[in-house]
Amino acid sequence: MIKRLSFFCCILFFTLSCNSKSEKKTTQTNNSKIAESGDSRQSNLPDESISAICLWPKVGLRDKPGMEDAKYITTIYFGETVEFLNEKENTDDGKEYLKIRLSDGSEGWVYGNLFALDGELAIIEKETELYKRPDIMTFEGVKLKPMDMVVIFDDEEHKEWHQITSIKKERNGWIQGNIDAIQDEVDIKLGILYWRAMEESSEKKSVLLENILANPNFKKSKLIENVTKALYENSDGAEAFYIEELDSFENLSSNKLGIKTGLANVRKDPNSNGDVLFQVQKGDICYILAQGESLEKINDVTDRWYKINFNGKEGWVFGYYTTKRRN
Template sequence: MKKVFIAIVLVSSLFAACKETGKSNESEKNITEKGEQAEKVKAPTTSAICLLDKLSIRETPSSKGKWITSMSLGEKVAFTGEEITDSKSKKQYYKVKLTDGKEGWTRATFLAVNGKVGAMLESANVYKRPDLLTKTEKKYSVMDIIAVTENQGDWMKVKGKRAEGEYVEEGWIKSSNITNDEIDIATAKFASSAIKKSTMTERIKALQEVIGNPDLSSSKFVSIIEGKIKDYELRNKEIDVKDVKVEEEPKS
């Protein structure tokens, strides 16, 4: 009888221990799941600025990946933190998320992570460092769109493609030369595209459309664009006059 009693006590103790262990494991599981969820919520969203118009976003980190959509120069996107370097091309790719929810991979070279978009108010000298003694021969032009990546006093480190440059570059400029107004940035973007049209007539028409857009009417660049239109119209007349003179010349 004594042995039976001892056996019953042992089984009861074992059952209780197993039950407690089960609760403990379940509790640990819940804590882990909550911890993971909290970590995901706490993870900050890193912003990035697109530095090239019509920059492609693809399903995979490769130039041969399926095309999803493209980004606009100056557009702000979310950088997910995922990055891959193509083993063959050695090109680095970042995974980004657009404001409409689309996600994909794009070239890291043409993004400014943690940057703030801006546009040049006037022509500005580029410096190697925030020091007047480090001036370079390079300049940013009026309405060039850039990303500000660092501030130091009245200096700003910027990244972007200059109108007269071929590649995305970095350098320091005086902060007074930059506007971060979204209307100014949009106006600069569309005006820059218009100026690249092949003929004077096309440029004039495209620029007139920019300043004719009521959403952009308050931009600081309107007067500059109006000046460019007058310049192009004058140059167009000069070309017409030359053509007329050539036609009037008597044949020998």
């Protein structure tokens, strides 16, 4: 009897032990599947964020899609690159809005048509033909000019073509073959500031272009000559003149300056020790040829020098004595 009971206990212990191992194995298998499932869900997330480039001079960032009841957060400017958060929403008027994040971490919504997704900024270096579609039969005479700023998109389907869009989407189309374009980081930053300036009023444009010329980071840029031309060689409007009774200059374009002091020395070099070549007097109007690289303090006054042409004679005059006087 005792032997039978012992045999029965051994069988029962063996059975329970097998069940326990089976349950443990099943549990481990189930846990493994959960982990695999979790890894699978995580891999579905995008590996890289999508960039969005602002194509308009100024765009408002708001706390929700649309304009109605949306709170203004901040302004985004042309050329600014932001992060697209992979969320889109259509408003009642049919406009598509994108959720984005700025470089300072601010998040909000913008009108999608004012941005270019997943492209790269470039500056056209040489005159380039623009096609309506990736087909040589679709050229309609449109050409991109040097200094035009565009966004270039990758298109693996059309290996020999590049799709582009420009500021405010004024130019859209395709470029055939290799693009003569500049994508150096410093040059791109200069180009962004240049086009921001060109979208402003005449007076503010001149100030912004002068700031670019004065920025030491841009001195070696191959584009700096284009800024000088835009600032000093862009005016063929009405003739400038001086009204003595009002002590005022009229029609004074950005490539000219007026003398505001009784007499001003025009020197050989842009400094107070330069030889005096000739003098100009109050009311004289001079063409600007260039501006000094840095500010100089003379008699407690800080300003920059301007190279001028007056009646065929050239030299440097201190800005404080002219209409270019710094405020």
